[in-house]
Amino acid sequence: MTQLLEITGLKKQFGGLTAVNDVSFSVGEGEIAALLGPNGSGKTTVLNMISGALSPTAGTIALAGERISHLAPHRIAHKGVSRTFQLVKILPSLTVAENVVAALAFRRDPLWGSRATERAHELLAEVGLAGRGGEHADDLTYIDQKRMELARALAAEPRLLLLDEWLSGLNPTELRVGIDLIVSLRDRGMTILLVEHIMEAVRALCSRAVVMNVGNKIAEGPTAEVLADPVVISAYLGEGHA
Amino acid sequence: MTRTIIGFVLVGLALLALAFMPTQLGAYGVGLLLGMTGYVTLASAWALFSGPTRYISLATVAFFGIGAYTVAVLSEAMPYPLVLVTAGLIGLGVALVVGLATLRLAGVYFVIFSFGLAELVRQLVTWYEVNVTGTLGRYIFLPISATEIYWQLLGLAAITLLIGWWISRSRIGLALKVIGDDETVAAHTGIDISRVKLALFAISATIITLVGAIQAPRWTYIEPAIVFNPTVSFLTVIMALLGGANRLWGPMLGAIPLFLLFEWLSANFPNHYSIILGLMFIAIVFIVPRGVVALAEDLFKRARRKEAAQ
Amino acid sequence: MLLTALISGLVLGGTYALVAMGLTLQYGISRIMNLAYGEITIFAAFSAFILFSTFGINPLLGMAIVLPGAFVFGYLIYGVMMQPLVSRSSRTGSLEVDSILATFGLLFVIQGVMLITFGSNYTSYNYLNFGVNVLGANIAANRLLAFALAIVIGGVLFLVLTRTRWGTTIRAIAVAPASAPLVGINVNRTARFAFALGTMLAASGGVMVSMYQTFNASMGVVFTMKALVIVIMGGLGNLMGALVAGLLLGLVETFVATYVDPGLTLASTYLIFLVVLLWKPAGLFGKAAGR
Numbered sequence: 001m002t003q004l005l006e007i008t009g010l011k012k013q014f015g016g017l018t019a020v021n022d023v024s025f026s027v028g029e030g031e032i033a034a035l036l037g038p039n040g041s042g043k044t045t046v047l048n049m050i051s052g053a054l055s056p057t058a059g060t061i062a063l064a065g066e067r068i069s070h071l072a073p074h075r076i077a078h079k080g081v082s083r084t085f086q087l088v089k090i091l092p093s094l095t096v097a098e099n100v101v102a103a104l105a106f107r108r109d110p111l112w113g114s115r116a117t118e119r120a121h122e123l124l125a126e127v128g129l130a131g132r133g134g135e136h137a138d139d140l141t142y143i144d145q146k147r148m149e150l151a152r153a154l155a156a157e158p159r160l161l162l163l164d165e166w167l168s169g170l171n172p173t174e175l176r177v178g179i180d181l182i183v184s185l186r187d188r189g190m191t192i193l194l195v196e197h198i199m200e201a202v203r204a205l206c207s208r209a210v211v212m213n214v215g216n217k218i219a220e221g222p223t224a225e226v227l228a229d230p231v232v233i234s235a236y237l238g239e240g241h242a
Numbered sequence: 243m244t245r246t247i248i249g250f251v252l253v254g255l256a257l258l259a260l261a262f263m264p265t266q267l268g269a270y271g272v273g274l275l276l277g278m279t280g281y282v283t284l285a286s287a288w289a290l291f292s293g294p295t296r297y298i299s300l301a302t303v304a305f306f307g308i309g310a311y312t313v314a315v316l317s318e319a320m321p322y323p324l325v326l327v328t329a330g331l332i333g334l335g336v337a338l339v340v341g342l343a344t345l346r347l348a349g350v351y352f353v354i355f356s357f358g359l360a361e362l363v364r365q366l367v368t369w370y371e372v373n374v375t376g377t378l379g380r381y382i383f384l385p386i387s388a389t390e391i392y393w394q395l396l397g398l399a400a401i402t403l404l405i406g407w408w409i410s411r412s413r414i415g416l417a418l419k420v421i422g423d424d425e426t427v428a429a430h431t432g433i434d435i436s437r438v439k440l441a442l443f444a445i446s447a448t449i450i451t452l453v454g455a456i457q458a459p460r461w462t463y464i465e466p467a468i469v470f471n472p473t474v475s476f477l478t479v480i481m482a483l484l485g486g487a488n489r490l491w492g493p494m495l496g497a498i499p500l501f502l503l504f505e506w507l508s509a510n511f512p513n514h515y516s517i518i519l520g521l522m523f524i525a526i527v528f529i530v531p532r533g534v535v536a537l538a539e540d541l542f543k544r545a546r547r548k549e550a551a552q
Numbered sequence: 553m554l555l556t557a558l559i560s561g562l563v564l565g566g567t568y569a570l571v572a573m574g575l576t577l578q579y580g581i582s583r584i585m586n587l588a589y590g591e592i593t594i595f596a597a598f599s600a601f602i603l604f605s606t607f608g609i610n611p612l613l614g615m616a617i618v619l620p621g622a623f624v625f626g627y628l629i630y631g632v633m634m635q636p637l638v639s640r641s642s643r644t645g646s647l648e649v650d651s652i653l654a655t656f657g658l659l660f661v662i663q664g665v666m667l668i669t670f671g672s673n674y675t676s677y678n679y680l681n682f683g684v685n686v687l688g689a690n691i692a693a694n695r696l697l698a699f700a701l702a703i704v705i706g707g708v709l710f711l712v713l714t715r716t717r718w719g720t721t722i723r724a725i726a727v728a729p730a731s732a733p734l735v736g737i738n739v740n741r742t743a744r745f746a747f748a749l750g751t752m753l754a755a756s757g758g759v760m761v762s763m764y765q766t767f768n769a770s771m772g773v774v775f776t777m778k779a780l781v782i783v784i785m786g787g788l789g790n791l792m793g794a795l796v797a798g799l800l801l802g803l804v805e806t807f808v809a810t811y812v813d814p815g816l817t818l819a820s821t822y823l824i825f826l827v828v829l830l831w832k833p834a835g836l837f838g839k840a841a842g843r
Contacts, residue, residue, distance in 0.1 A: 052429070072429065074429050089424055091424060106413070106431050106433045112413055350585060351784065358774075361774060365815065365816075479653070479656070517664035519660055520660030520661030520662075520663075521657070523653070528654075
């Protein structure tokens with residue numbers, strides 16, 4: 001398998017605090033990988049550096065062999081990286097459809113006008129929001145806002161999709177639907193890196209997992225093996241459980 | 243679609259009526275109309291950039307003065323239309339330099355820079371005139387009547403509103419809304435935020451420069467203290483804010499009553515003028531921070547909701 | 553000549569640094585971007601002038617009258633004008649824009665009052681206007697006094713902020729305004745106090761300026777501008793940065809005025825500002841990014 005995302009020696013410092021320390025891993029083309037770790041372990045910071053929201057203190061991030069670290073977020077988006085946010089970010093003054101049109105209108109090969117509106121409705125249908133494009137983004141429930149955010153991320157037709165706890169907060173039925181949706185995205189050839197706390201979903205979806213703790217990578221490998229690793233268990237549950 | 247066409251026809255008719263106004267008015271009336279149209283254009287152009295981005299530009303008079311001074315310097319050396327084009331280009335150039343330096347950063351840097359820009363340009367022009375040309379103050383002898391100036395300003399006002407209308411329907415307009423809602427999302431959906439801001443600032447500043455250039459022949463005598471008068475920046479901001487900087491017609495609705503009020507104030511209270519203005523400005527920030535148009539919309543919506551509830 | 557320029561530059565820079573420290577207090581702790589800041593400086597300069605020429609009170613004693621007055625004025629302005637904006641901003645998040653607009657209005661009000669009261673002419677008075685030999689350079693005594701005052705006031709302020717419990721409170725707010733209430737800090741009261749203190753510093757700069765420089769009612773903008781440039785150069789909210797940047801600006805201005813052209817001092821200020829923005833937007837001593 002060729003590697004789509006390659007992260008080498010990634011480091012991020014905020015003042016004196018090192019949030020991410022010398023992390024290296026890669027994600028293969030067409031793979032669903034998980035980035036795991038307890039709260040505050042630096043997972044979201046890693047996602048933020050991949051998407052360009054933060055720029056790394058040191059290290060490199062490459063997409064399909066091309067270096068994308070230190071590019072502005074809009075440039076990285078144009079290279080084919082899309083994401084959702086841990087705390088869902090909607091555009092409250094726009095309608096649901098306009099939220100998606102915004103992403104269509106500014107992707108690398110932009111869509112605009114009636115074609116963009118059509119495509120936005122298709123994408124909304126795909127995430128389970130068929131026929132609701134006219135509603136105000138503000139008025140949606142939290143779960144529906146998450147769906148809309150995914151439709152917005154998909155609008156760019158990304159090569160790499162970053163999902164930051166997108167599945168958390170779903171009830172068991174919705175979780176099933178959500179997992180199926182992610183699988184169907186992979187089957188279309190999309191590469192997905194997800195940060196997730198719901199282990200059931202991680203086991204079902206991800207072939208490989210990377211685990212972080214206090215800014216360091218502590219394990220990497222096939223998901224089942226990694227989750228059985230005593231080091232990982234102790235990181236999650238504290239010393240004494242290993 | 244038909245509503246758009248009807249709207250355009252109505253606006254066209256209104257413009258035509260306005261163009262004929264000078265034939266019905268005396269010299270004082272034309273002067274008033276000219277000044278009013280100038281401020282409608284300034285406030286609308288200001289709002290093109292500062293409304294959606296919330297980057298408060300306090301540099302209106304810097305560009306206005308650049309326009310006026312360019313005409314004063316070049317009016318004898320070039321044909322008039324070429325002078326206007328040159329003035330516009332100089333304004334555009336300055337806007338690009340200022341924008342490139344400050345618009346990548348947080349809004350406050352831009353505000354600070356724009357705040358002092360007029361004073362800087364004024365001092366530079368003064369220095370240049372005193373040290374290089376040896377005179378402070380210039381005469382403009384251009385055979386352009388007040389009515390002709392008024393017509394040019396009316397045209398520019400119409401163009402400014404047309405640009406505003408076009409932006410609201412274009413991709414740039416959507417980009418601005420997205421930026422206004424959430425800059426992080428904007429950047430992650432592929433919007434080049436600084437470029438959008440720069441483009442709008444450049445358009446806005448060029449129009450403002452042209453207003454100064456077009457109005458210059460009204461003065462006949464020009465010196466830095468006259469054309470770089472900070473009151474112009476101040477009036478522009480207060481007008482746009484009163485009407486509502488986020489609405490197409492807002493700045494215009496703020497500019498007309500305030501211009502008339504200022505004319506009256508400066509005639510009757512020349513000494514207390516700036517105090518009254520300042521107090522009004524503060525009152526507007528407190529009472530109608532989003533402008534009267536947005537306020538009226540809110541009231542209208544509330545009334546309709548009440549109706550629906552009954 | 554060089555030595556004279558160097559010492560004059562430091563003297564001027566001392567006043568600038570003091571004025572900028574006040575602005576950095578207002579912006580860093582009270583979160584108010586005060587565009588009427590320089591008007592306070594000029595108003596204080598006029599007050600010192602009136603006290604001296606009409607009542608024969610020397611500027612040193614005058615300070616004892618002007619500074620408490622400025623403090624009270626700042627305290628009132630914050631309560632009447634800023635407090636409502638601050639409480640509104642918890643909902644709209646627009647304190648910065650609102651404060652910029654409101655103080656822009658205030659600028660015109662204060663300037664209008666000054667124009668009516670003091671007229672639009674340049675003003676100055678003679679106080680300690682004789683030369684003193686410093687290391688071979690001839691410097692006016694009033695400038696030296698102003699410099700000494702700047703050092704004393706700035707030094708006391710610095711000690712208070714770094715050595716006292718109250719100073720720690722203030723700096724805590726500057727670093728983490730949202731978390732400060734969690735450790736029992738009354739942000740509102742501290743912000744109001746800091747704003748008033750900033751106003752007082754602006755006024756102290758004004759009294760100093762009046763001792764050695766001519767001034768007029770419409771010069772406030774220039775002082776605000778210089779203070780802002782210094783604050784940005786030093787890094788927003790950074791007191792030590794403001795001090796160093798203030799001295800630096802004073803030196804640059806004096807050198808430009810001496811060796812290039814006095815008409816280009818503001819242009820040189822701006823040039824420095826541009827270079828800093830392009831090269832280090834977080835300020836020469838700042839750590840956080842500009843955005």
